[in-house]
Amino acid sequence: MDKGPFVCTGCALLCDDIAVELQDNRVTRVDTACRKGVSRMKGCVSPMPCTVDGKTVDENVAIREAARILKEARHPLVFGHGNSTLEAQQKAIELARKLGAHIDDTSSFCQGPLVEAILNNKIPTCTLDEVRHMADVIIFWGADPSHSHPRHLSMYSYFPRGKQRQRGWEEDRTAIIIDVRKSDTAVICGDKLYEIPVGADPDFMNALLNALSNKVPKTPFNMDPKRILELANILKKAEFGVVFAGLGMVYSLDSLDPLFSLMDKLNETSKFHLIPMVGQYNMRGFDHTLFRETGHINRVYFRGEEIEHGPQQSVIELISNDIIDAAMIIGSDPLASLPGPIAKKLAKIPLITIDPCENLTSRRSKVTIPSALSGVECDGTAIRMDGVEVVLKQIIETNKLTDEKIIARIMEEI
Amino acid sequence: MGFGQFLTEPEFKFIIVTHRDIFQNTAQESSRFSEQYAELSSVIRLDKDDMKKIGVKAGDSVIVKNASGRVVLKAESSILEQPHPGTAFMINGPWANALVAADTGGTGVPAFKNIEAVLSRSKEEKVTSLDELV
């Protein structure tokens, strides 16, 4: 067996320095991963059964039934993808094309807009390795990596010594956090927490823009202008700055324009980059793959030869407007993660779930097909939150099929 | 028995902000159906003075509802130092999502992190279970 180190697929940080100990083909000890990474690599306690209509069946039966449902549907949706390898995502897109289906992923209500802006070169970005070696000013904006990406600060963004950052975080780096609350990450950033009201991110961007232009920064929530000017001064002096944009920021921006203006302004005086705090380990991978194939990162409808794209093709609007009449969900649990009223609607149409573990959606699905857990039971490639490709290794043997294989088999049946 | 139970409980308006939590996430990796996952996801954290105003103690059940849904949650006091009257915090998951509106104004992006809802005390009701949610 491969001796490692292995890659953790617990989040889009894809930590690649993990060691494991095995017993009877099970992961019994995990070194260096964070708490949630360990939980993922050790595997879930409720593996998914292979079923049709709640009855346990043979894989072939489930695959045939899945193919039948998709073939008969007029508007099938293929959704999920954030927890699949690039290879499986590629296959899923192929399937959607063949079916003339709708395809979307979680980025549709998550980090999509930022990934899209980066792929269209509207925002300068950099890699996490560059952050480790060079970043001196680090902004966590609407993000709490201690909970979402636990090793973010220790592996790359704040604590490690890097080539140009040899003296450690106290002297070499400044971490700033902008959030609506004093999160656990904010606790570490000390007095560099800028607490703003819910949804006030555009106002704060504006104020910061003014401060950077040496105007008095006013906010509707009356933050002391002196503090904002102080912050502007730190940002102006940065040699290599990076903004880690969390969902708190993304959800507060109706349009990305205030962010574009801020990034432009910052780059007049210093070098600033942005990295989206992508959650699922390969959500960014899906966005890249679909973008390469269609020019869009998500929300695509393969209508014959044509491709339709836009908010009306988003998973939320498709369900909300009763467009889709069957859905295949790969590595995702939309019944848990979508707004309640939408989840209730989705539960009413025939669902096919492909996942290593049981979840809310699988329990309401007509067909469930267990798949191998990537990075543990199968290998493949994925794209880290910063756009860097990472190779996943297989750790244990399994007879479960990979997502890729399952989708390929469904395609053969169609 | 007092008269209290026959009167409707007063309702208080709140903005609910959701966030992630590694302990809930860890529980979820192990099983979406674990008790710990349900316990952590069905707590609403309130400002200490707000709790006095409403008359709830840590551990009490509260009804939280809006046009999208209605859930019974466990009230706990805030772990933040700064007061935050009118704002409540929840870990994101199906309980919080039950209150998120389907209407996105055509954008396709729901307001997951900024939920308006009203909250009132609940004497009898048990915290909503995962099964009741979907």
Add this chain to the structure above:
Amino acid sequence: MSNLMGIYQLLPKTNCKKCGKATCMAFAVDLLARKISIEDCPPLKEEKYLSGYEKLKELITPADNVTETGFLVHEDKCIGCGNCVVACPVNVVGDPEGTGSGRAPSNDKVILYIRDGIVRPVNIHECRRFGHNKTLCYACIDTCPTKAIEFV
């Protein structure tokens, strides 16, 4: 987080001396330092003090989790983020390429590492707070998001 007054409040506060200490306060001081255990106060088991006993049991991690330098990890709070591991000056000097650079340990000179998602101390007598040239180092405490490390 356990503090002296908090512990004292949970004791019987009768100064009965059954523990061999002159006062409950003296008992609290030793309990905080894990020199003795809550079992050493017999009255605590009595019905009326039982709730205090239960709370203390949660508050005071048993002595075998405490190292000789008094380094204590609250395992229920630790998220395995590795901030302390990467920030610890002993790790940085002993393992600059591994832990000092944010990665897995690359040699056995580290005194903090992560196993099964929780920080573990090893050879903790190398800690800056210990030995002849001891300094009051806060690197692991200041960098912890959940305040899971304590020196008692």
